[in-house]
Amino acid sequence: MIKLKLGPLHDDKPVKVTLELPASLHRDLVAYAEILAREAGQSPGDPVRLIVPMLEKFIVTDRGFAKARRSLMKSEQS
Secondary structure: OOOOOOOOOOOOOOOOOOOOOOHHHHHHHHHHHHHHHHHHOOOOOOHHHHHHHHHHHHHHHOHHHHHHHHHHHHHHHO
16 A cells, blocks of 8 residues: 555535646646545546645644744744
């Protein structure tokens, strides 16, 4: 079994996002969606739905961001 950083996607209301992606990144999102769906025993979903959870995961695991954010919050409280 493959260990992906993202787990199954929650079925939330869709959110429309408009942005341009490099073709190579889009291909990677499509492949990731296919692998994620296969691991969850589902049919592949829209790869665009991966963008928000990936960004959330990235932000949560970025230690530098967390430290800077805490510092910013402390300075705003002062």
